[in-house]
Amino acid sequence: MRSHRLRELLELLEPYWKQDPELNLIQVLQKIAAEAGFEQPLAELTDEVVIYHLKMHGKDKDAPIPGIQKDYEDDFKTALLKARGILKD
Structure with a gap:
């Protein structure tokens, strides 16, 4: 470790x-x-x-996983567009 x-x-x-x-x-x-x-x-x-x-x-069972939370988007469409590089942060 x-x-x-x-x-x-x-x-x-x-x-x-x-x-x-x-x-x-x-x-x-x-x-x-x-x-x-x-x-x-x-x-x-x-x-x-x-x-x-x-x-x-x-924490709430539905809370985002630590480490992934920074990339968390409420809207799936926005998340998808950011992942494809169409939208910038």
Whole structure:
């Protein structure tokens, strides 16, 4: 894992873990996996699943995915025209 991903993970994990400070790290990861609907063994839980879940925790289910939000357009036609280079930002 690269150091920037580790820093991002720790920054996201801190406020989440503070909600249940009596839990140990494995219990926190199990809780995240359960909330994310991850049904495989905990050893197969990827950092992508954890980071995505922590970024989306407490947000509306219909909220845009972080990282994609900058390219988000309410109007499909506008999004399509921008993607084809017809409209400029």
